[in-house]
Amino acid sequence: MPDLLLDVKGLETTFKTPDGIVHAVNGVSFGLKEGETLGVVGESGCGKSVTMLSVLGLIPSPPGKVKEGTAHFFGRDLLKMTSAEIRQIRGAQIGMVFQDPMTSLNPVLTIGRQLEEPLVVHLGMTRAQARNRAAELLAMVGIPNAKDRLSDYPHQFSGGMRQRVMISMALACSPQLLIADEPTTALDVTIQAQITDLVKRLRSELGMAIIWITHDLGVVAGFAQRVIVMYGGFIIEDSIVNELYVNPTHPYTIGLLGSLPRVDASGHETLTSIEGSPPLLYEKPTHCPFAPRCKWAMERCWKENPPLETVAPDHRVACWVDVKTGRAR
Amino acid sequence: MTTYIIRRLLWLIPVLLTVSAVTFVVMRSAPGGPWDTDAERRQVDAATAKSLAAYYGLDKPMWRQFYAYVIGDTNSQTKEWVCGVICGNLGPSYRQRGRTVQDILFAPPEGKTFWQSRFGYSIRLGVLALSMAIFIGIPLGIIAALRQNTLVDYTALFIATSGISVPSFVLAIFLIIIFASRLHWIDIVVDDWTQFKYWLMPMAVLGFGTLAFTARLTRSSMLEVMRQDYVRTARAKGLAERVVIFIHMLKNALIPVITILGPALAGLVTGSFIIETMFSFPGMGRAYVQAIGQRDYSMIMGTTLIYAMLVAVANLSVDIIYVFIDPRIRLGE
Numbered sequence: 001m002p003d004l005l006l007d008v009k010g011l012e013t014t015f016k017t018p019d020g021i022v023h024a025v026n027g028v029s030f031g032l033k034e035g036e037t038l039g040v041v042g043e044s045g046c047g048k049s050v051t052m053l054s055v056l057g058l059i060p061s062p063p064g065k066v067k068e069g070t071a072h073f074f075g076r077d078l079l080k081m082t083s084a085e086i087r088q089i090r091g092a093q094i095g096m097v098f099q100d101p102m103t104s105l106n107p108v109l110t111i112g113r114q115l116e117e118p119l120v121v122h123l124g125m126t127r128a129q130a131r132n133r134a135a136e137l138l139a140m141v142g143i144p145n146a147k148d149r150l151s152d153y154p155h156q157f158s159g160g161m162r163q164r165v166m167i168s169m170a171l172a173c174s175p176q177l178l179i180a181d182e183p184t185t186a187l188d189v190t191i192q193a194q195i196t197d198l199v200k201r202l203r204s205e206l207g208m209a210i211i212w213i214t215h216d217l218g219v220v221a222g223f224a225q226r227v228i229v230m231y232g233g234f235i236i237e238d239s240i241v242n243e244l245y246v247n248p249t250h251p252y253t254i255g256l257l258g259s260l261p262r263v264d265a266s267g268h269e270t271l272t273s274i275e276g277s278p279p280l281l282y283e284k285p286t287h288c289p290f291a292p293r294c295k296w297a298m299e300r301c302w303k304e305n306p307p308l309e310t311v312a313p314d315h316r317v318a319c320w321v322d323v324k325t326g327r328a329r
Numbered sequence: 330m331t332t333y334i335i336r337r338l339l340w341l342i343p344v345l346l347t348v349s350a351v352t353f354v355v356m357r358s359a360p361g362g363p364w365d366t367d368a369e370r371r372q373v374d375a376a377t378a379k380s381l382a383a384y385y386g387l388d389k390p391m392w393r394q395f396y397a398y399v400i401g402d403t404n405s406q407t408k409e410w411v412c413g414v415i416c417g418n419l420g421p422s423y424r425q426r427g428r429t430v431q432d433i434l435f436a437p438p439e440g441k442t443f444w445q446s447r448f449g450y451s452i453r454l455g456v457l458a459l460s461m462a463i464f465i466g467i468p469l470g471i472i473a474a475l476r477q478n479t480l481v482d483y484t485a486l487f488i489a490t491s492g493i494s495v496p497s498f499v500l501a502i503f504l505i506i507i508f509a510s511r512l513h514w515i516d517i518v519v520d521d522w523t524q525f526k527y528w529l530m531p532m533a534v535l536g537f538g539t540l541a542f543t544a545r546l547t548r549s550s551m552l553e554v555m556r557q558d559y560v561r562t563a564r565a566k567g568l569a570e571r572v573v574i575f576i577h578m579l580k581n582a583l584i585p586v587i588t589i590l591g592p593a594l595a596g597l598v599t600g601s602f603i604i605e606t607m608f609s610f611p612g613m614g615r616a617y618v619q620a621i622g623q624r625d626y627s628m629i630m631g632t633t634l635i636y637a638m639l640v641a642v643a644n645l646s647v648d649i650i651y652v653f654i655d656p657r658i659r660l661g662e
Contacts (some may be wrong), residue, residue: 058564061555083570091567099563103558108580108655118566153656169566 004031011069020282026233039220042230074290095170101162101183105154111152137168160191232289239315249317333660348510419631430631456537464542470547492541541583591644
């Protein structure tokens, strides 16, 4: 499909640790259209962040290594670019917002200085031009007295404010793609809502595509057009958003949805949890990575790792079991 | 900030008072006195010793002597009021007749500049050693961190570890044996300290420990900073690696390094006693060691106070530099 903005195929990333090689991402493929919003969901440590960092070449190497795969952005493979070439993309055409706004800004540089950097580097602005634009950007993300606050340092901003700064920094050069790596996880609930609303507003104003990584399916529901669910470094379900919530098919997705409180719940439904914790994969699994925690697991699940198969239009899932009947698909 | 600096300087008074009291007590508890000489040499007879003690006021009670040293006292013969340390008078030396302590330490020899005084010599050596530690140690640490687990890193670590573990007096002797006794590049006993080449060895020996410590600290601090989220943010913005290292990492990594520079200067000061003695360097440190051997009480007190002041001022400077490098630090709040 040539109309894809970002087309990732067969991405594999490993980390060398003292205990062995961890297979963090195991052959992940997904695509993203221009202006589309993709939610990436999964527990901590399931490979969501590593996937996106791999695409941008931001994996600390060593110990990390992108072993295989391609990631075409506007038809050019990001993974094959030289470091100078990918620097032209980072911050300019792909902006990134990270999880923890408290540590993601440099404590010894002013907000203004940090905001001006991408403007000077990518757009060739002079310091003075960049300063004016930086003030506009701060105002755009809803920071009052933007101009005066440019000379402030990060510690003079609250967590929510800092995340706004991060967002304005990621969008400084009007990128076609914004990757937001759990941007609201470290914030309290009211601020979370403000930040999601802000990104929604900016999306309608600027029209960029968004990859929104989170472990909260609730946040994604009202926001993304498509959701992929990751587990153990694999994509295990990939669906347009309505279909996923109406018809979740993978046991893990069902588990995740079961752990969400619902406004439309009748009476006293208890929230369910998924027993156990996600695996650290020292070897590439030959069976379904979720099998050890799956209550539907059959013999075949322990022998073969299921591939992604289409179960409905725009809905693919990697599971041997048809959960509705409890039998093999 | 001015208020803060003034307050810190005022704090110097009790600090120096305590330092002088402790030094006074320890010094006087040590056996011997200023009039003792080697057993082979002509002895000072009891009557002379007594009149000397009376002349310098050493026959008075201890508290009175301390008071006389700090505040002042009337001279026993001329009946004139002589002001003490508070007026900047460090007292007469007991062993170098006719010279005061401040004269010995700060006055240059006839026709020379201030930098040729004992104090001037020591300051120059100290500044050289500290600069060597900073301008070699910090880059060494940075390079080691950027090339972690490579040959460059291991070499830097080896230098750093040996610098920390080899005592300076051992290193001094090694260097003297190699460069003076064997290779004859320099003289063992130097009498012309105007030539820079003679400064290299005492400088290297004095600064090596600090250099090593600085390099190690810079390396670990850089490694710490390299993992920080804001470095990833900087890379995600598409900044060149050079900018990431020098703008985003270095300023953060240097904060702990600057913290230790105050204590490092104190280390250089104490190191200088040994190094100056070993190289017969005409500085304050050697004068101090000699004074201790000779029980030249006023020299010991005076030199100690000057060293204490140096260390205090160094620490204050570090605290002030802090404000400029780390915006999260505010002084005096």
